[in-house]
Amino acid sequence: MKWVTYRGADGERVGVLSGGQIHALPAGRSLLELIGAGPDVLHSAGEEALQSPAAVVALESVALAAPIPRPPSIRDSLCFLDHMRNCQEATGGGRVLTETWYRIPAFYFACPATVLGPYDDAPMAPGSVWQDFELEVAAVIGTTGKDLSVEQAEASIIGYTIFNDWSARDLQMLEGQLRIGQAKGKDSGVTLGPYLVTADELEPFRRDGKLGLQVTALVNDTVIGSGSTAAMDWTFGEVISYMSRGVTLQPGDVIGSGTVPTCTLVEHLMNPDTFPGWLRDGDVVTLQVEGLGETRQTVRATAEPIPLPPRRDPAAAGPVSGPVSGPHTAPASVRVNPARAKVPYTRGLHEVAEKVWAWTLPDGGYGWSNAGLVAGDGASLLVDTLFDLALTREMLTAMRPITDRAPITDALITHSNGDHTHGNQLLDDSVRIIAAQGTFDEIAHDAGVERLAAIQTADLGPVATPYARERFGHFDFSGITVRNADQTFDRSMQFDVGGREVHLLNLGPAHTAADSVVHVPDAGVLFGGDLLFIGCTPIVWSGPTANWIAACDAMIALDAPVVVPGHGPVTDPDGIRGVRDYFVHIIAQADEAYGKGLSLAEAVDAVDLGEYASWLDSERIVVNMYRRYCELDPDTPAPELLGLFAMQAEWLAKRQS
Ligand SMILES: [Zn+2]
Numbered sequence: 001m002k003w004v005t006y007r008g009a010d011g012e013r014v015g016v017l018s019g020g021q022i023h024a025l026p027a028g029r030s031l032l033e034l035i036g037a038g039p040d041v042l043h044s045a046g047e048e049a050l051q052s053p054a055a056v057v058a059l060e061s062v063a064l065a066a067p068i069p070r071p072p073s074i075r076d077s078l079c080f081l082d083h084m085r086n087c088q089e090a091t092g093g094g095r096v097l098t099e100t101w102y103r104i105p106a107f108y109f110a111c112p113a114t115v116l117g118p119y120d121d122a123p124m125a126p127g128s129v130w131q132d133f134e135l136e137v138a139a140v141i142g143t144t145g146k147d148l149s150v151e152q153a154e155a156s157i158i159g160y161t162i163f164n165d166w167s168a169r170d171l172q173m174l175e176g177q178l179r180i181g182q183a184k185g186k187d188s189g190v191t192l193g194p195y196l197v198t199a200d201e202l203e204p205f206r207r208d209g210k211l212g213l214q215v216t217a218l219v220n221d222t223v224i225g226s227g228s229t230a231a232m233d234w235t236f237g238e239v240i241s242y243m244s245r246g247v248t249l250q251p252g253d254v255i256g257s258g259t260v261p262t263c264t265l266v267e268h269l270m271n272p273d274t275f276p277g278w279l280r281d282g283d284v285v286t287l288q289v290e291g292l293g294e295t296r297q298t299v300r301a302t303a304e305p306i307p308l309p310p311r312r313d314p315a316a317a318g319p320v321s322g323p324v325s326g327p328h329t330a331p332a333s334v335r336v337n338p339a340r341a342k343v344p345y346t347r348g349l350h351e352v353a354e355k356v357w358a359w360t361l362p363d364g365g366y367g368w369s370n371a372g373l374v375a376g377d378g379a380s381l382l383v384d385t386l387f388d389l390a391l392t393r394e395m396l397t398a399m400r401p402i403t404d405r406a407p408i409t410d411a412l413i414t415h416s417n418g419d420h421t422h423g424n425q426l427l428d429d430s431v432r433i434i435a436a437q438g439t440f441d442e443i444a445h446d447a448g449v450e451r452l453a454a455i456q457t458a459d460l461g462p463v464a465t466p467y468a469r470e471r472f473g474h475f476d477f478s479g480i481t482v483r484n485a486d487q488t489f490d491r492s493m494q495f496d497v498g499g500r501e502v503h504l505l506n507l508g509p510a511h512t513a514a515d516s517v518v519h520v521p522d523a524g525v526l527f528g529g530d531l532l533f534i535g536c537t538p539i540v541w542s543g544p545t546a547n548w549i550a551a552c553d554a555m556i557a558l559d560a561p562v563v564v565p566g567h568g569p570v571t572d573p574d575g576i577r578g579v580r581d582y583f584v585h586i587i588a589q590a591d592e593a594y595g596k597g598l599s600l601a602e603a604v605d606a607v608d609l610g611e612y613a614s615w616l617d618s619e620r621i622v623v624n625m626y627r628r629y630c631e632l633d634p635d636t637p638a639p640e641l642l643g644l645f646a647m648q649a650e651w652l653a654k655r656q657s
Pocket residue numbers: 367369417419420530566567
């Protein structure tokens with residue numbers, strides 16, 4: 001039998017589904033009460049409803065609630081170990097599970113107060129930007145029992161329903177560091193429905209004692225994952241037996257199976273081809289399970305949570321820091337960019353030549369990037385957007401006195417990194433976004449926003465975690481959907497902005513796969529993008545490093561007296577020479593270390609940065625040395641995901657001590 005609970009005019013009503021019609025019991029009955037009366041009573045109540053219903057209503061004409069809207073308890077287990085392997089791998093932990101996963105079936109208690117019906121809107125967890133779902137099947141307990149054998153546990157199941165375990169991955173990751181179990185990361189909702197299908201009805205799907213139901217999960221009607229419940233490593237009988245040790249299970253208790261592998265977003269996190277981004281307001285999540293029907297829900301944004309001030313760590317020096325501190329506050333320890341500034345290096349808009357502006361953001365470290373504006377008659381070119389939406393809004397607002405008269409018609413994106421692209425979505429649809437083809441391709445295949453949010457919350461160990469918080473805690477990566485370029489070019493492009501000629505040159509690959517600069521000949525201004533870090537250390541994401549030197553030579557040859565870097569204060573061709581000299585110096589250091597047979601770790605330990613030690617973010621030598629080692633020996637072992645990040649933090653800690 002398929003039991004439903006629906007919202008009638010006179011409150012919740014219970015009925016049995018038959019041929020699209022609900023055969024309702026008299027008002028005032030609940031499925032929980034019927035289950036509690038025992039399987040025989042439930043069965044005869046169903047038979048009676050089918051033969052002489054109190055009411056008959058069409059399924060489509062009513063709103064279904066969860067079959068048991070307020071279960072006595074909800075326990076969710078993790079019976080598919082491949083789900084855990086896939087999750088671990090996607091978040092950088094590899095596929096090997098600790099031995100305990102094979103010894104006991106894992107479960108946690110979920111929240112009966114947030115049970116949702118099969119077609120109800122699904123609220124996002126307040127404060128989360130990593131909203132996810134999980135396709136599971138739930139078994140519902142029919143008989144009271146304690147210390148059950150596996151067979152008794154299996155027999156105690158009265159029926160099954162679909163279970164969507166809504167999950168906030170960022171909150172889960174944060175709370176996971178406390179190692180005391182699930183909390184707000186799993187609190188936003190549990191969907192049950194559309195029916196409770198009694199166990200006898202699913203017997204045809206049982207093979208070798210296992211229930212084999214085909215399942216499919218979709219977001220906006222695109223398949224995210226599929227599989228079969230036959231792949232459970234721990235059976236319902238086993239996990240329920242484990243749960244009943246010393247505990248009396250109650251009729252109506254709900255037991256989740258755990259996620260069917262691939263039927264959740266997080267497992268796809270590192271695969272840009274199958275990861276559509278975290279759930280957003282308006283997304284529709286559909287779970288289909290053979291024999292159990294389908295749930296279909298729209299995700300809805302919720303209000304920001306009420307903030308709680310963090311506690312001071314008595315063992316930590318300096319101000320309180322961490323992911324709970326507000327975005328856009330100044331870095332915890334005041335850092336000063338040591339470079340000479342051609343125009344005052346302050347946050348905001350600076351006219352660097354006639355109708356050419358630089359937007360600078362001290363101190364030039366991670367995410368504190370520059371942008372630019374070139375205005376002509378009735379049209380402007382924007383050079384890059386910024387790291388998050390608030391920073392970009394602040395800049396576009398400050399530019400408004402100029403862009404009201406000369407609206408932005410074109411935007412050149414110098415390269416793919418988020419601190420130059422994340423604000424693209426704030427540009428008017430009419431703005432033509434231009435980028436080199438290599439930049440377009442990198443943006444199309446980037447999981448950058450997700451990775452950055454992971455760095456904000458992940459436990460990276462005692463040295464790298466505070467480093468990550470200090471570097472990235474100031475930014476707010478919520479709501480970002482990177483808008484890619486509308487037009488691409490390969491090596492160069494020339495066009496007219498309101499009567500002014502601008503030249504675009506792709507001098508990469510060096511910092512990234514393609515690195516474009518903007519030359520405005522009539523103003524003598526060059527925007528160098530991230531081929532230029534001034535007073536802060538360049539970082540080689542792509543290489544080859546020798547190509548970065550060639551790019552510096554090409555920029556020097558343009559002979560522009562005013563040079564706006566991607567990071568750091570506005571400079572001149574001497575600033576470009578400084579970057580060139582840095583690479584000459586570190587290539588020599590790397591090549592010498594390699595020649596002596598030093599490992600990468602030994603080489604970064606031994607490196608002498610000379611005058612470049614005073615540049616901010618000098619720890620990037622770790623990444624730069626690694627790229628050079630890869631050029632010298634393509635078989636240089638690749639550090640694991642985020643491994644280079646941790647190495648930088650450790651290098652810095654060592655040099656500062
Ligand atoms: Zn940058």
